[in-house]
Amino acid sequence: xxxxxxxxxxxxxxxxxxxxxxxxxxxxxxxxxxxxxxxxxxxxxxxxxxxxxxxxxxxxxxxxxxxxxxxxxxxxxxxxxxxxxxxxxxxxxxxxxxxxxxxxxxxxxxxxxxxxxxxxxxxxxxxxxxxxxxxxxxxxxxxxxxxxxxxxxxxxxxxxxxxxxxxxxxxxxxxxxxxxxxxxxxxxxxxxxxxxxxxxxxxxxxxxxxxxxxxxxxxxxxxxxxxxxxxxxx
Numbered sequence: 006x007x008x009x010x011x012x013x014x015x016x017x018x019x020x021x022x023x024x025x026x027x028x029x030x031x032x033x034x035x036x037x038x039x040x041x042x043x044x045x046x047x048x049x050x051x052x053x054x055x056x057x058x059x060x061x062x063x064x065x066x067x068x069x070x071x072x073x074x075x076x077x078x079x080x081x082x083x084x085x086x087x088x089x090x091x092x093x094x095x096x097x098x099x100x101x102x103x104x105x106x107x108x109x110x111x112x113x114x115x116x117x118x119x120x121x122x123x124x125x126x127x128x129x130x131x132x133x134x135x136x137x138x139x140x141x142x143x144x145x146x147x148x149x150x151x152x153x154x155x156x157x158x159x160x161x162x163x164x165x166x167x168x169x170x171x172x173x174x175x176x177x178x179x180x181x182x183x184x185x186x187x188x189x190x191x192x193x194x195x196x197x198x199x200x201x202x203x204x205x206x207x208x209x210x211x212x213x214x215x216x217x218x219x220x221x222x223x224x225x226x227x228x229x230x231x232x233x234x235x236x237x238x239x
Contacts, residue, residue, distance in 0.1 A: 011236055023063060024231070024232070026040060026059055026060075031064065031201050040053070065200055068204070070234045071207055081137055082103065082140045087178075089182070091194065095115075097116065098175070099111060101125065106170055110125070112124065112195070113198075119147040119151050122147040130155065136158075137159060140159060140162070142162075143164075144165060148163065204231075207227050208224065208231075210223045210224075
């Protein structure tokens with residue numbers, strides 16, 4: 006079975022290798038050159054620039070297919086924002102996760118104010134199709150102002166200790182930021198996190214008590230679906 010929305014025309018390598026390379030780069034804290042080295046050990050000669058181009062071209066397409074599969078039906082949104090320095094300027098990555106830790110949406114903005122919070126909430130409402138039962142944020146007042154305008158009846162809990170789930174979701178990106186020695190542009194960061202979070206949502210088990218067997222089954226199913234989405238089934 007191949008996904009007809011993804012075109013691999015005019016590529017020298019088969020889709021199985023392209024999909025595997027994109028998976029390696031976005032799923033694990035590996036630099037482009039480390040992925041290049043791993044492939045070389047398997048006898049596959051691909052330059053790190055080619056790996057970069059593959060991630061930029063097909064990564065967002067994969068992410069779009071994965072998001073179609075995983076609409077969130079959860080009713081609690083954890084919202085948080087984290088500063089990212091790009092070319093010496095401060096940008097803010099606004100992120101929303103559900104109660105299981107799956108990323109619902111994230112957006113890079115140059116502001117940390119009500120307008121930026123409102124934009125995040127509007128995107129969430131559009132993607133989720135309905136407001137949540139509750140939102141949980143830190144003490145930033147911009148969230149309250151945006152919520153009063155867009156979702157006045159939704160319960161809002163504002164307390165830093167309650168929002169660890171959203172804050173913890175930034176940790177993996179921080180590791181990648183360090184590995185990549187920072188991001189070169191706001192657009193580059195937005196493109197990266199779009200694919201990064203979609204793949205993470207698929208492969209990372211929900212924040213519940215799971216046995217080793219249940220975790221293994223989850224990963225096997227995730228990989229099977231990944232191969233369907235990317236058309237990488239031999």
